[in-house]
Amino acid sequence: MLIYNTYTRKKEEFKPIEENKVKMYICGPTVYNYIHIGNARPVLFFDLVHRYFNYLGYEVEFVSNVTDVDDKIINRAIEEEVTEAEIAKKYLEYFLECNQLLNALPFNKMPKVTENMDEMIQFIQDLVQHGYAYAVDGDVYFRIDKVREYGQLSGKKIEELEVGARIAEDSKKENPLDFVLWKKTDKGITWDSPWGAGRPGWHTECVVMIQKEFQGKIDIHGGGTDLQFPHHENEIAQSLCMHGHNLANYWMHVGRLGLNNEKMSKSLGNVINVKDLIEKVDANAFRLFMLSVHYRQPINYTEENIQLAVREWQKIKTTFNQLHLKLDVAGALDVQEEKVAELEELMHQFTTALDDDFNTSNAITHFYSVIKEVNKMMRAKASEGKCKYALMTLQSMAYILGFDLKKKRLTLEERELMKSWEAARKAKDFTKADELRAKLQTLNVL
Ligand SMILES: [Zn+2]
Known part of the structure; x- marks a missing residue:
């Protein structure tokens, strides 16, 4: 280092x-x-x-x-x-x-x-x-x-x-x-x-x-x-x-x-x-903004810059929450992880950036690439083991960057609601699906 x-x-x-x-x-x-x-x-x-x-x-x-x-x-x-x-x-x-x-x-x-x-x-x-x-x-x-x-x-x-x-x-x-x-x-x-x-x-x-x-x-x-x-x-x-x-x-x-x-x-x-x-402003978004510039460089706070960080943070949080929820509903939060070469490489690039005089600016760029990769994996319906590896990669990076990226596990009732919601959507019963979604939103699951 x-x-x-x-x-x-x-x-x-x-x-x-x-x-x-x-x-x-x-x-x-x-x-x-x-x-x-x-x-x-x-x-x-x-x-x-x-x-x-x-x-x-x-x-x-x-x-x-x-x-x-x-x-x-x-x-x-x-x-x-x-x-x-x-x-x-x-x-x-x-x-x-x-x-x-x-x-x-x-x-x-x-x-x-x-x-x-x-x-x-x-x-x-x-x-x-x-x-x-x-x-x-x-x-x-x-x-x-x-x-x-x-x-x-x-x-x-x-x-x-x-x-x-x-x-x-x-x-x-x-x-x-x-x-x-x-x-x-x-x-x-x-x-x-x-x-x-x-x-x-x-x-x-x-x-x-x-x-x-x-x-x-x-x-x-x-x-x-x-x-x-x-x-x-x-x-x-x-x-x-x-x-x-x-x-x-x-x-x-x-x-x-x-x-x-x-x-x-x-x-x-x-x-x-x-x-x-x-x-x-979410403390995580503030942190994202503060770490987006190399520490030895001056940083300029403007309303525009902080709002940009707020939007980026929202995207990070959404991806993390979706991934967590997907694994949780499937009862797969504790499955054995399966390595994903692309994510492993990005994690390597992330630590390499930090090894170079704590270049957080580059590290965050790699963090964004991980977010992109995870979204791609979810769309492609990657296996539970791979999703678990993605979750662990996100958690490691979030720990190092100091983001508070946590999500509570679903209760039994919440998991059942999630399953009913998915079933209603599949059956194209939109009235029921909307009702269930509203309920899940009040419960803070979605
Ligand atoms: Zn002193």
Whole structure:
């Protein structure tokens, strides 16, 4: 399997640190707001990565942090006249609820900053002790001069960055690019530290969480492309100094989502919340849309694009339901499957696409070909064994892509109704057939 590694700017063969195991981490949400469809892109993409590794037989350990203390949370708490903890709880619940609605597999762990404060303070202290950081008036800054590789991930040159940073120079810093590890403040919630009351900077969180949860380097570190600089660059800088490695063997970044070719942002007032969208649009159709573009490319959300996905999803669901129903009525859901060479080949092409840096766009094209093939098989009245193989192929692909493609088995009564309906149609008793169809529709069978 090939993965594009942002750190080396190359597609590289995936070699896990531990055999049959994938250690994966993505930067989690800052829980101060409802998550919007742009935030959902990394969630959906890394869920696909999680699922595909599962399918290949890997044990996946997937961790994502929760930033539950931050300026934005503090400001929101002041605004709403509640505590930071209440704000964090409310929006974390919303995030988790959205993940569930989107059919994303749960993370193995979601460590919170506020529950790891001792470790964070200790880590910053270690950086100071080794000369990688310095304290000034209760703030602590990281010395970027200590890291030769600074800028490697984002492809930025230190000299150019310094020119930009000097414009907004902070006189307390030795170098305008030095970033804050501990922030002295008396606004909102604070913690005691050797440098006085304050709270940690965002960039330290992930380094500390990864060390705590994985005790060393991980396979994959992911996030949105906007996190490359400065967040991920700064994570790497701290880890290189304290742990002697750059945190992850593969750095993966997901492109941005635009809304009608514009950036989606609160200030532009063009934000669509996940929950609002999936009240109107099937979560599966949204997923289909999100995975239809390669993850490193930007994706453009428009009403037209989402409606196209809605129609495509409807076709997928119809084919699956018809196939399931056909087998169910025949009492053949548990028959031994019979291989179908065309489907086997399409499944091979599907996994080959995913093996090439998770090319979901090509994989979905092969998924559509399977749908076509299945419709053809049903028209040609393929054997029960072949239909069962088709059903299993669809289910495997749906599992990997994260579609919720399930259908309940018929009850005895429903099966009898189905049989009577078929008999009435055959006998051209259309009045009776219509009656039975209406009944089956109310029962949600058709
Ligand atoms: Zn992070």
